[in-house]
Amino acid sequence: MEKVLEMKNIVKTYGRVVANDDISIDLRKGEILAIVGENGAGKSTLMKILYGLEKADSGEIFLHGKPVKITSPSVAMDLQIGMVQQHFMLFGPMTVTENIVYNNEISKYSFFDKKKNEEKVAELSERYGLKVDPTAIVDNCPVGTQQRIEILKTLYQNADIIIFDEPSAVLTPNEVDDLLDTMKNLAAAGKSLIIITHKLNEVMYVADRVVVLRAGKLIDVVNKKDTSIEQLSYMMIGRQVANLEIVEHDSNETLLKVENLTLGSELGKKVLDNVNLYVNAGEIVGIAGVSGNGQTELVRCISGLERNYQGKVTVNGSDVSNFDVAAIRKAGLSHIPEDRYMWGSAREATISDNILMGEEDSIRFSKNGILKQKEIDGYADKLIGEYSIKVDNNKQKIKELSGGNAQKVITAREVERDCPFTIACEPTRGIDIGAMEFVHERLVAKRDKYGGILLVTSELSEIMKLCDRIYVMYNGSINYEFKNEDIDDHKLGVLMLGGKVDENKVVN
Amino acid sequence: MKTKLSIKNFFHRFDDISYSLIAVVIGLIVGAIIMALTGFDPIEGIVGLIKGGFLSPYAIASTFTRATPIIFAGLSAALAWGSGYSSMGAQGQMIMGAITAAIVAPLIKGPAILVVIVTLLASMLAGALYSLLSAYISAKFDAYLLIITLMFNYVADYFASYLTNYVFLDPYALDKLAIQTQLIENGTIPRIFSRYTTHYGFIIALLCVAIVAFIINKTSFGYKARMSGLNPNFAEYGGIQSRKTMYKVLLLSGALAGLGGALEVLGSKFRYVDKMITSPGYSWSGITASLMSNYSAVGVLISSIFLAGITVGGSSIELLMSIPSEITLIIQGIITMLVTAKFVIKLPKFKKKEGDKDDI
Amino acid sequence: MIFNFEYISAIISSTLRMVSPILLCSLAAALCSKTGVFNIAMEGCMMISAFFAIVVNYFSGGSIILSVLAAVASSMVVSALLAFFIIKLKASPVVVGMSINTASSAVTTFFMYIFFKTKGLFQHPDLVGLKKITPFFAEAFPELAQMFFGLTFIDYLSWILVIVIYIFLYKTVLGYRLRAIGINQEAAKSLGTPVEKYQFITMTLSGVLCGLAGVLLSMGSVTLFIQNIASGKGYIAMTANNLGKSHPIGVFLASLFFGVSQSVGSFLQQTQLKGQITASIPYVATILATIFESIRYKRLKEKRIKESMKLGN
């Protein structure tokens, strides 16, 4: 098959870190190439070099056999290379059309021609079967749609090569299925695709060939046909992934009880509608749902970040309705937040400072308002050791850590907090399988010590693997409750999209 | 591992200091170029500037005197800005502190030390409450603190001007100068050495530097304030009551500014003179000092002394060489611009790297 | 107190003259914030341009065109310097802006001394001011024309610019691209927009507006240069930009609001209120306006939330 793209001997260093160490790959016409590897393996870096967001220290890129210099994204676009970024790159308050046509607008006397642009977007959406409303405001669109907008952007720019960096991290199973099918369609239509993902089942479903990176080096390029999930994960992390044993517990002590929780929004919509749920000691309870269906708000209400709700929240036996964060934490709650940089940490602060959060007034770490710095640093070092967080010392700033290591700092802080109940939101988002296994272990360990965990994640496999019970959230209310024994992958997917279950029959 | 780290930290620090030093050098060079272009002897000018600001007991004493109010404004700003509250309010709070001192001190009868203490407390209270008012409006009504405090500065200035002109003017002023309050006879702050203007307010300033440094770095309140500054979402998520922290921080920041204003009255002018806080731009210099030093208390001390020193040196070269003292404000502007840019050392490195990459 | 029509017209025309430089500067600030850069150096830009307008006016023997060009050019140079520091060198916009403001005051005083051997005021009979335009309807409606007394082409231009900038930002392709940069710089960058270049150009061009404001200060009502000629107008403009939410129309209304409250203040000078109290009225009014705006917004939000709690989805 024709090679549309070749990257040869790419080297990229950040200070002492060699992010890409002499990597060579190629891409063929109409194929889907998957790139896998641990956190920090250098996947994003390689793709950023291809898309002109970073400059390689050395190495060459050939497009259709000709050497090219990709110095910026606009050069990449001119060369018909498009990228769907890991973090969406959208203009929230603008319309879908304005987002898609950006930089290649149809204009009349340099005025923006609203109608023509919208027609063009509608036509494009039709042609590739990617459904969007051209006039909708992007902020109001669900995540799945936002991703379709990202893909349409690359198609609008006539991309022949499309790069996807962890595209499924934020999608529901059904959306993931849609996405993977879309990718296959695009490949069939002659486009060449590269996908970065941590989910090996997706790789097995969609890819033609797989590139495996480890610590900046190219380990191997294999055909999908000739490999398996086990082999890939072994290549990625250099060892086998252990399987988690989950023991069941019996307990009636209720750690969290949410009764008739209702919350309005300024958009004039109920974001939570009469939610009832509970978590017992020794239980991991999952909340499954497409993001944007009220999970975030539910967690905000329980943790005290949102206090203008109606209803009752009980944590660890005490009524904490409309209490502030500090009071609820005191009542016995810890919380791994959804977004590690926005909520979970201060990037400019040291690891010690980040680990102290929430405990700065405890007798363990302060006396008469004065911090016991030695004690704090000692505790930080202990967590760094236990969670094998890869850092130089506890005075390093969070912004200097890789995403996975930053996540570990937060997870360590919250899981090791001396309290019975933990809310864990997307605790493994974007971290590699090894680290993921570790986080899972710690969560289960907490549960085994008769703690309770409310796990909110869009990662279906995580929910299926860890949870004793699962609530499905749709459109602000609890749609269904699964007990461990009757959890069903397909049923779950349908429920998450608002389907109804009628005597074990799933109706769309 | 520990030793390696401390060496690394040392170089980290060294980097920061050398950026500032290079900024200072560039500022002085540009100043020298301007002097040369406008017909003054640049070398004599720069040497005179440094000499006049730092190199004699008299120069140092004058510099310390001028630095005193700047240090307070700087600490006030460092506390607020370092906690994420961009308050420009030091000026208004200093005015409130100063006018309060000028009103309260003559009213109190008793030993001087008592008068001083009561007056300083009253001024701190005035500064703190004025700061709290802007904090309250900003928090309650979700208004931009920078703007609110800026508006409050104008209001304080006019208010103090009204008081000095119509309410507390000096009834015995021979000069019919209705822009000042009564001279304070009892309750002034003495000089450290009678020959030099530096008064004990400077010692109080040093004390406050230590206290603020301790509060920021070693207390749980300081921790809350710092975290609120670095990432308010994180602080909120962690249970730090943002509003309470904001009020506390801005109260403290206002009290410091108020204290600075009061010391200027009790230690230097012995009365409130209309515009005495506004026109020398103490609060601008203070905010500049705090930004230059990335909100560190000790950094504020050093930057304030530096800024005061080149101003004092400027008046000296004006007297000795007739170089307009505005040259020092120009130099100061260039230095502060460069200090946050921090490109001085990095620039050549960048260039090198880009050259390397061309072979893609 | 006086309540005749002529006095009211005089107050109105004063307000309009006072508002123009503030309006021009707040439009500059609005353009910058729409493109995602924080500009507080309008005060400095105005001072520099007012100064060079007079310098060139003097040395060119009173050429208006050259003076305006010099003002605009010098303001653009300062803005470009500001942009270079903020955008290229990633320096703190507040620090650099503040530095430029203090340095500008010093630079103008210093060079006034060098050029004219005076530090306070420079005035000369050879200086030529902007022509004051008599409205075309002056003959038909002389009373109405009084309200537009003493305005120069730059005053009128400032109103036209409100509309032009509105259309530019919200209707043209370029304006839409700039706003997008303000919304999400990273996204714009990833789509190949030379974000920094756009920001740099916008900021430099915003200098044109401050330059025109500077011309109004030194060649508008009266033709001279005086130390600290901007006397805080740049900071007022920054406030107006904030109150007007960086929207050209909003900024226009906010500037006007400030002007009107200042006029109310001068009107109240005729009463028992002392000058210091009436002078602080515009600042108190601005604070109150900010508060009311926020209460209004909050009420609206709360109402919606309440309604949504009652209703179904």
Next chain:
Amino acid sequence: GDKTGKEDNNDNPYADYKVAMISDTVGTDQFILQAKNRLEALAAEYGFHHTIIECSNTDDWQQKSRNACEAGYDLIVGVGWVAAAPLSQLADEFPDVEFGVIDTVAANERIMSINFNTTDGCYVLGVMVATAFPDDTVFGYIGNFQQQSNFEYKYGFMEGVKSVNPDAKFITAYADTYSDTQATYNKAVEVAAALGDNGHFIMGSVANSANAGIYQYALERGETGNKIYTSGLSVDQTTADNPYILTGLTKNTAIAMETIVKDFLEDGKITPGKTTLGVNEDAFCVVGVNFEANYLNAEIMTKEVIDAGKKAAQDLKDGKVELPYVMEDDYKE
């Protein structure tokens, strides 16, 4: 020995003297320039060393005057309101340095103060204006800030007008600035409108520099036929280019400077004490009364008007008219 200084420096008894003048920035007000020019002339004549120190804020005053003491200056003359406080402080600390202040009174006993009686001069101006516009019922006044030191001007002016026209009313405005000429221009427009057909005169009392806004407006308005007149400040600002500036008030700081410096040169010491000079000492002058105007708008400033001014000055001298010191809040317009 007036001439010896020039002929032979070595024998010049004054050559070792160092005199400093300290003031706000020269150019902000004309009377500072007058003092400066006179000091320079005296220095040239007598051959002593001199310097001019300009201050742009209160802290500068303290710092720079102290610098001058430290630098060995023998006489320091402060010009302007702000001078009294900082020089009083220094006079205690530097017994070897002599101090003089102009346009203010220093509390310190060691200082020679020369102050101006502004009220009397303004009275004379008021008399002239009321005489010049006998049919007017309203008169305008524009000051910088509302404060007692300005009230002295306004008070004298009002008393003068009322002595001729007891029913006269006044419209007052403050520009709230020393420097914003746009503001003074605006004030002039507003006050002129308020005067309407009942008045034609606005006294300009903002600052020598910022009064420019008022002059500019008077000029522009004159061109439209609807005339407004005004007065100058600090220096004779009457000029053929702007016939609407009828007269003016000037502070003769030159005389004051000369008095202090000559007193000092006699024996290296000043004579401490407080002197107040007014319109009859040619110190606080009314243009046209104390000296001939640069330009006389003869149409309005008739001989009758000038004579009325001269008579008013004489009345003040003879004690026929007395203007007691009044605080603003105690005065009923």
